[in-house]
Amino acid sequence: MLCDICGKVQATVHLTEIVDDQMSELHLCEDCARNKSAQMEQQFGLSDILAGMADFDKPSKAAETLSLKCPNCGLTYAEFKKIGRLGCGDCYAAFRQYLAPLLKRIHGSAKHSGKLPGKCGGKSVQPRKKSELQELRQKLLKAVEQENFEEAARLRDNIRELEEKPRQQGENGGEYGT
Amino acid sequence: MELNDFLKHTSEWLKGAGSNSDIVISSRVRLARNIDKLPFPHMAGKKQAEAVLERARALRDTVDALKNTVFFSMSELDAVDKQFLVERHLMSHELSQKPNSKALIVESSEVLSIMVNEEDHLRVQVMRSGFNLKEAWDIINGLDDAIAKEIPYAFSQEWGYLTACPTNAGTGMRGSVMLHLPALVILNQINRVLAAISKLSFTTRGFYGEGTQAAGHFFQISNQVSMGQSEEELVGNISGLIGQIIEQETQAREALLAKEKAMLEDRVHRSYGILRNAYIISSKETIELLSMLRLGCELGMIKDLNRGVLNELFILIQPSHLQKLENKRLSPEERDVKRAEIIRQKLNAV
Numbered sequence: 001m002l003c004d005i006c007g008k009v010q011a012t013v014h015l016t017e018i019v020d021d022q023m024s025e026l027h028l029c030e031d032c033a034r035n036k037s038a039q040m041e042q043q044f045g046l047s048d049i050l051a052g053m054a055d056f057d058k059p060s061k062a063a064e065t066l067s068l069k070c071p072n073c074g075l076t077y078a079e080f081k082k083i084g085r086l087g088c089g090d091c092y093a094a095f096r097q098y099l100a101p102l103l104k105r106i107h108g109s110a111k112h113s114g115k116l117p118g119k120c121g122g123k124s125v126q127p128r129k130k131s132e133l134q135e136l137r138q139k140l141l142k143a144v145e146q147e148n149f150e151e152a153a154r155l156r157d158n159i160r161e162l163e164e165k166p167r168q169q170g171e172n173g174g175e176y177g178t
Numbered sequence: 179m180e181l182n183d184f185l186k187h188t189s190e191w192l193k194g195a196g197s198n199s200d201i202v203i204s205s206r207v208r209l210a211r212n213i214d215k216l217p218f219p220h221m222a223g224k225k226q227a228e229a230v231l232e233r234a235r236a237l238r239d240t241v242d243a244l245k246n247t248v249f250f251s252m253s254e255l256d257a258v259d260k261q262f263l264v265e266r267h268l269m270s271h272e273l274s275q276k277p278n279s280k281a282l283i284v285e286s287s288e289v290l291s292i293m294v295n296e297e298d299h300l301r302v303q304v305m306r307s308g309f310n311l312k313e314a315w316d317i318i319n320g321l322d323d324a325i326a327k328e329i330p331y332a333f334s335q336e337w338g339y340l341t342a343c344p345t346n347a348g349t350g351m352r353g354s355v356m357l358h359l360p361a362l363v364i365l366n367q368i369n370r371v372l373a374a375i376s377k378l379s380f381t382t383r384g385f386y387g388e389g390t391q392a393a394g395h396f397f398q399i400s401n402q403v404s405m406g407q408s409e410e411e412l413v414g415n416i417s418g419l420i421g422q423i424i425e426q427e428t429q430a431r432e433a434l435l436a437k438e439k440a441m442l443e444d445r446v447h448r449s450y451g452i453l454r455n456a457y458i459i460s461s462k463e464t465i466e467l468l469s470m471l472r473l474g475c476e477l478g479m480i481k482d483l484n485r486g487v488l489n490e491l492f493i494l495i496q497p498s499h500l501q502k503l504e505n506k507r508l509s510p511e512e513r514d515v516k517r518a519e520i521i522r523q524k525l526n527a528v
Binding site for chain 2: 073075083086089090092093099108109111112114115117
């Protein structure tokens, strides 16, 4: 049998590959086999591991998932899988459903709890505090309605604390998440 | 200031100052940052990459902490110059590859540096000598706030700073500490320590980059995870771990002194003898001998040697440094001769 790649030399190396239950065989001469294995080694890096991790739950991805595309930079999900790098910040939102479990697997958590930048995308970022404040105020109203004054006093103190924090941090120039 | 001026002084992080500097060489914090909406360097076209470069260059006019910096455009440096900056730990090997639209911004004391268009748009780094991660964080935190006023970062409330590789997302922070652990190596305890480190989601690399772990008994330990904890928590966790390793190395040094003093003294003084008298020496042999000599100094076996001189020698004996000092290209054989000459000069001057 001649080598499947060069077609000139007798094949002495026989590879069997199974992809999605489909078996394929490759018969190679020694030189072509060496080249192929060098290629494989070169290609198998962090990106493969990341891509493999991304597909942990779903071994075969539907074509529509792979063709998912970032509207800002044009990177497709298939390309991300191949290179293990996102194309721009917007890719994170575009591939959100697949990145969330991947980030959790890498970091053990998919929730940022570090500092916030002063501004983001040209707009000023309101720290998470704002929504927390709204939530607390609603709880306070409810507690007052239910005449649960002990709880209301606790909530009032929490609100005061939160309201004061951003001001103090603003003076130091840094804002932090909790 | 020009590139050659760096040869005339020692980087701040090599001075051997700061706490625990008998064991800890340096502490480093780096932040990965990207500009909102712009494609990351590997996806960017020439114009987009140049735009990032110009924005980074402009930071030197607007950010106070960057006023006293030098801007090196990678496309204007030759191979030796780029390697020289890599050897000084100011930039990665990756930045020196495919140099178009890439740059390095360095502050003159070399505490602060920014790689532009490496894997991310900006890789900001602060290095301090000794065990000083908290201070490195404080400096870089202030700088990061100042840069954020000029550049809109790619950031999400949920996932933090968005980076090209998802392994860096979140805080975008990597804190690392360079340790000299000869006693743990000599007593064959290092593997136990390294195994524990990797179980705790920290990584270890060598002084001279990946794959050089054992060279000179240097180990660089850093956090692997960058999301889910605040920067202060990450700094605290690494510092806690480093504190334990320092304790282990200290105990190992005491055990060596108690049980193997004669052997240790013999190895230290032989190392000193060879280094002060050799006329041809390879980098591998140099690193091994310098490591023993450094241990001997810290244990008081050699009195008149300053740890800063030794720390600096670990940098000076590298290929590009030797060629810059000689001001010409040197073959590997010529470098072995030049290396021995520099070592003799430095060690016999004290």
